[in-house]
Amino acid sequence: MLNQMYPLMRRFLFMLDAETTHHFTLKTIKWLHRHGLEKIYSTASSSHAIGARILTEGTGRHMALANKKKLPSPRTLMGITFPNAVGLAAGLDKDGAYIDALAVMGFGFVEVGTVTPRPQRGNALPRLFRLPQAHALINRMGFNNGGVEAFIANVRASHFAAQGGILGLNIGKNADTPVERAAEDYLYCLDRVYTHASYVVINISSPNTQHLRSLQNETALDALLTLLRERQQRLADQHQRYVPMLLKIAPDLDAMQIQVIATALLRHKMDGVIATNTTLSRENVKGMQYAEESGGLSGAPLLSTANWVVRQLRVALGNEFPIIGAGGILSAQDAISKQDAGADIVQIYTGLIYQGPKLVSDCIHALT
Ligand SMILES: Cc1cc2nc3c(=O)[nH]c(=O)nc-3n(C[C@H](O)[C@H](O)[C@H](O)COP(=O)(O)O)c2cc1C
Numbered sequence: 001m002l003n004q005m006y007p008l009m010r011r012f013l014f015m016l017d018a019e020t021t022h023h024f025t026l027k028t029i030k031w032l033h034r035h036g037l038e039k040i041y042s043t044a045s046s047s048h049a050i051g052a053r054i055l056t057e058g059t060g061r062h063m064a065l066a067n068k069k070k071l072p073s074p075r076t077l078m079g080i081t082f083p084n085a086v087g088l089a090a091g092l093d094k095d096g097a098y099i100d101a102l103a104v105m106g107f108g109f110v111e112v113g114t115v116t117p118r119p120q121r122g123n124a125l126p127r128l129f130r131l132p133q134a135h136a137l138i139n140r141m142g143f144n145n146g147g148v149e150a151f152i153a154n155v156r157a158s159h160f161a162a163q164g165g166i167l168g169l170n171i172g173k174n175a176d177t178p179v180e181r182a183a184e185d186y187l188y189c190l191d192r193v194y195t196h197a198s199y200v201v202i203n204i205s206s207p208n209t210q211h212l213r214s215l216q217n218e219t220a221l222d223a224l225l226t227l228l229r230e231r232q233q234r235l236a237d238q239h240q241r242y243v244p245m246l247l248k249i250a251p252d253l254d255a256m257q258i259q260v261i262a263t264a265l266l267r268h269k270m271d272g273v274i275a276t277n278t279t280l281s282r283e284n285v286k287g288m289q290y291a292e293e294s295g296g297l298s299g300a301p302l303l304s305t306a307n308w309v310v311r312q313l314r315v316a317l318g319n320e321f322p323i324i325g326a327g328g329i330l331s332a333q334d335a336i337s338k339q340d341a342g343a344d345i346v347q348i349y350t351g352l353i354y355q356g357p358k359l360v361s362d363c364i365h366a367l368t
Contacts, residue, residue: 003356003357003358006355006356006357006358007356009356010354010356013025014130014132017126018126018128018129018130018137019125019126019127019128022092022128026092026093026097026098026101029041029098029101029102029104030097030098030101032101033100033101033104034101038101038104041104041105041357042104042105042106042357071368072084072085072108072364072365072367072368073085073367073368074108075108075344075345077272077322077344077345078199078244078246078271078272078322079242079244080166080198080199080244082108082109082166082345083108083166084106084107084108084364084367084368085108085335085339085344085345085346085363085364085367086106086107086108086335086345086346086347086348086360086363086364086367087107087108087109087110087111087166087168087324087345087346087347087348088102088105088107088109088110088111088347088348088349088352089111089326089347089348089349090111090112090113090114090168090170090201090203090248090347090349091113091114091139091141091170091349092349092352093110093112094112094113094114094115094141094143094144094145095112095115095145095146095150095151095154096112096113096115096151096154096155096158096169097154099112099154099155099158099160099161099167100158100159100160103160103165105352105357105360106357106360106361106364107360108166108345108364109165109166109167109168109198109345110160110165110166110167110168111167111168111169111170111201111347112151112155112167112168112169112170113145113151113169113170113171113172113201113203114143114145114170114171114172114203114206115145115147115148115151115169115170115171115172115189115193116143116145116147116148116171116172116173116174116175116185116189117147117148117173117174117177117185117188117189118147118174119145119146119147119150120142120143120144120145120147120174120175120176121144122141122142122143122144122145123140123141123142123144123208127139127140127141127142127295128140128141129290129293129295130290130353131285131288131289131290131291131297131299132354133288134284134285134288134299134300134301135299135300135301135330135350135351135354136285136297136298136299136300136301136302136350137297137298137299137350137353138290138291138293138295138296138297138298139208139278139295139296139298140207140208140293140294140295140296141208141295142175142208142209143172143174143175143206143208143209148171148188148189148192148193149192151169151193152192152193152196155167155169155193155196156196161196161198165198166198166199167196167197167198168197168198168199168200168201168246169193169196169197169199169200169201170200170201170203170248171185171186171189171190171193171200171201171202171203172185172186172189172203172206172209172212173185173186173209173212175209175210179210179211179212179214179215179220182204182212182215182224183223183224183227183228186202186224186227186228187227187228187231190228190231190232190235190245191231191235194232194235194239194243195235195239195241195243197243198243199243199244199245199246199271199272200232200243200244200245200246201245201246201247201248201274202224202228202245202246202247202248203248203277204216204221204224204247204248204249205248205249205250205276205277206277206278206296207250207252207277207278207279207280207295207296208295208296213250213252216249216250216253216257216261217260218260218264221260221261221264222264222267222268225247225264225268225270226268228245229245229268229269229270232245244271244272244322245270245271246270246271246272246273246274246322246324247261247265247270247272247273247274248273248274248275248276248277249261249273249274249275249276249277249309250276250277250279251275251276251277251278251279251281251302251305251306251309251327252279252280252281253309255312258309258312258313258316259312259316261273262312262313262316262317263316265317265321266317266321271322272321272322272323272324273313273317273321273322273323273324274323274324274326274347275306275309275310275313275323275324275325275326275327275343276302276305276306276309276310276326276327277296277326277327278295278296278297278298278302278327279296279297279298279301279302279305279306279327280296280297281297281305282297283301284300284301285297285301298327298328298349298350299328299330299350299351299353299354300328300330300350301328302327302328303327303328303329303330303334303337303338304328305327306325306326306327306328306338307325307327307328307337307338307341308341310323310325310338310341310342310343311341311342313342314341314342315342322344323342323343323344324343324344324345324346324347325338325339325341325342325343325344325345325346325347326346326347326348326349328350328351329346329347329348329351329359329363330350330351330354330355330359331351331355331359331362332362332363332365332366333366334351335348335362335363335366335367336366336367339367345367346363346367348360348363
């Protein structure tokens with residue numbers, strides 16, 4: 001129902017300031033979900049549910065369904081079978097407080113976080129800006145979150161993962177932890193999220209935490225990945241379950257820097273990479289209102305750079321290395337372009353704000 005109404009609703013939602021809209025919308029979908037009214041905003045017969053059912057049952061009834069409508073094709077990556085190729089990118093649900101309500105939109109996987117060891121407020125308001133002409137956002141949220149203990153409590157309370165949904169948990173460092181001690185924060189979070197995750201993401205690419213992106217430099221990255229891989233292995237032995245770990249990188253890298261990161265990913269046998277986070281570039285939004293606000297730019301103006309990064313990574317990493325592509329998907333065609341660039345599966349965030357939940361089903365069907 002919302003699919004048809006979204007353009008109208010968006011007009012109302014865009015009258016409020018961006019962060020107020022964010023909280024209002026999340027609270028509303030959670031309320032609808034709790035009261036069994038999720039049909040209002042769920043997309044195209046919930047592709048996740050269909051995908052999951054095919055995986056677990058594969059009955060004649062589904063064969064009949066398949067004949068009527070093209071079903072999403074599952075993708076196996078890092079030992080995980082994703083019911084479809086379209087996921088929710090990190091940052092929309094930083095505390096993992098809305099997992100079940102968001103999953104209803106049909107995502108093949110949901111990533112929540114970034115979470116830090118201790119709660120923190122993030123940057124001062126306002127810190128989220130819409131650039132409607134460009135179908136873009138600028139944010140300098142600064143990892144506002146309730147800390148990893150509250151995060152885990154939320155994750156445990158959700159039904160999505162327990163019912164076989166693929167849940168990515170994205171971890172970071174507190175703003176007041178010196179970057180030289182960043183590894184301690186990542187290890188602290190890894191220990192706590194490990195058993196609750198389908199996969200874990202090491203986010204070293206937010207532009208809104210001072211010096212965070214310096215962890216992408218060769219020496220720092222090498223040291224960080226050594227420690228994280230050791231701990232991952234220890235946790236796998238301890239819990240008798242291997243949870244894949246991916247690195248999330250920035251789009252603001254040149255070809256040499258991407259090569260350095262790719263070499264580190266291969267040397268440390270990381271399980272995958274997410275490309276990309278938001279950009280510091282304002283090249284494609286010059287002169288627009290809010291374009292000069294500091295923070296990371298996401299949405300349509302990011303697509304070509306993010307796809308370029310994916311393309312570089314695919315060449316450097318080879319065909320088998322798992323790449324999750326994010327950045328600038330506003331249409332089914334954009335999702336295809338990211339797949340063509342070399343992404344195995346994709347994630348969306350800003351597109352959801354501009355196009356509504358229909359974008360999820362559009363992309364799922366385009367990538368089927
Ligand atoms: C408001 C906002 C907050 C975000 N917060 C996070 C975050 O906490 N962790 C993270 O890894 N990425 C975060 N991102 C980046 C997104 O996950 C995604 O990589 C980026 O926005 C590009 O995708 P898009 O163009 O589809 O939005 C955030 C993005 C936005 C717009």
